[in-house]
Amino acid sequence: MKTDPKQTLYGMSVQELQEAVKAIGLPAFRGVQLGDWIYKKNVLEWTEIKNFSKADIEKLAANYDLRSLDGSEASFSKGLESTKGLFKARDGHFLESVLISQRDRQTVCLSTQMGCKMACSFCASGKAKFLRNLTAGEIVEQVAWIQRKTEKRISNIVFMGMGEPLDNFDATMKAIEILIADWGFQLGGRRVTVSTSGITPKIIEFVERVDGRVRLSVSLHSSKPDVRDELMPINRRYNIDNLIQTLTEVHSKLKREITFEYTLIENINDSEEEARGVVKISLPLNAKVNLIPYNPIREMAAVYKTPSKERIERFTKILMDAGIHVTLRKTAGREIDAACGQLRLDREAVSAAGEPRTKNHEPREPAS
CATH class of the missing domain: 1.10.150 (DNA polymerase; domain 1)
Incomplete structure (x- = not known):
């Protein structure tokens, strides 16, 4: 029994x-x-x-059990700028998170679900079958494991790993409370960012609940409805006009700037016309734009590619010339399959096949 x-x-x-x-x-x-x-x-x-x-x-x-994750695996990218943690849950499935090390900060990218319902076409998490939501304990335990295994004090948290945080709303909100509370991890709220693909009703609820304590980031990835439909199926339910209207309504309540995440994909969304569209959306919201050169996943390598340096620079310049605050994310994790969900896809495949993967960073059974 x-x-x-x-x-x-x-x-x-x-x-x-x-x-x-x-x-x-x-x-x-x-x-x-x-x-x-x-x-x-x-x-x-x-x-x-x-x-x-x-x-x-x-x-x-x-x-009681003290923890719910059995162990972790760490892979290192060239230059040790990022560390991927692979964790085995009590039900035998895997979840993952990434530590991004920079001179002035240590940022952990947390997962909130096993798999993802959003099915973004360019994302490794979207290629994985959705299994379940993570508990608040499984979310915050990722931080504990990474701090212990890397011996680095985490300074920043981004909810940008596997899954849609606002689709696992209650657990995400509880995890945030544990992370920022004086009795918890004691992270400042301004150091915590929650990213969403654009579930507009939950954005409104989120803004009301956090009351300006943490940051909001929104996955944009295209200013064109048809392209966003292709990249992000959620746009067919909560379209870009609905998203912009919602962000306009909640902007004053956020107390912190909104960030648009924008993954640059060659010949898909990296045109000058797209850049001007991003400017048109961002300026009225005084939004920051975080540009992310596409980190290829094997399943979509023939379809989606990283733009050239010249195309990235041209896109960036259009935004900067318009007065947009722009950041360009480094691709520190490419050597360790740091695309969200990629390592879990590999490890689940190994478990299903019952045989090891032959590669330099071959997964091993996490230590308990």
Whole structure:
């Protein structure tokens, strides 16, 4: 007979931790202490908790799981600018996140789902079958694992990994609270960015809930409805006009600038006409534009390609000349399959085939 897994402590609020310890006969203050061990010290094993008696730890372990992810795999791109973490969940499926290391910051790109329903045509996550939403614990545990495995203090969080964060709304919101709370990871809200493909009703709800505490990023990828339809099927449900209208309505409530994410794909959305369209959309919103040269995935290598340096520079110049705040993302993760969802696709394929993949960064079974 299959039994339900125990609740995990990662993902609980400090109030829930207090209730959890009280339920097994421990005083409420022990819940606050557990929160410190979990979210501030990122313990991953019961034996790492030092100010609880052996009997109390045994009681906790009998009733709760500390964490829900079994382990991680790290691959390194050339120059060690990015680290891909591959994590095995309790149901045997995999999720992933990426650490991007820069001189002044350490940014983790978090996943919120296994697979993605949005089915963006150029995205590795969109090629993977949607399996399920991640729990809040599985989301924040990615940060703990990466901090422990890389020994780097995370300064910034972007919800731009596998999945659509606003399609897993409640877990995403709870994870944000844990990440920015004084009792949690203690990250400043301005250092947390949530990216959405454009689920407009949820954008409105998100803006109301966060009350300007965190940043919003929107995947644009084209200023033309027909091209956006091709790249992002969600445009057929919440079209670009609806998206712009929604962003205009919530702009004043955000208290922080909106960022448009724009993946540049050769001869698809990198024309001068597209650049002028992005200017027309961005200027009234005073929006920042983050340009991302396409990171090819094997499944679509024949269809979508990275633009030339000249085309990228021309597109960038049109935006900058119009007064748009533009950033150009470096492709630090290309050598480690850092396209969102690519490593998980590979590892799930290995699991299904029952044999190893022959490649320099061959996945190994994550250590428990």
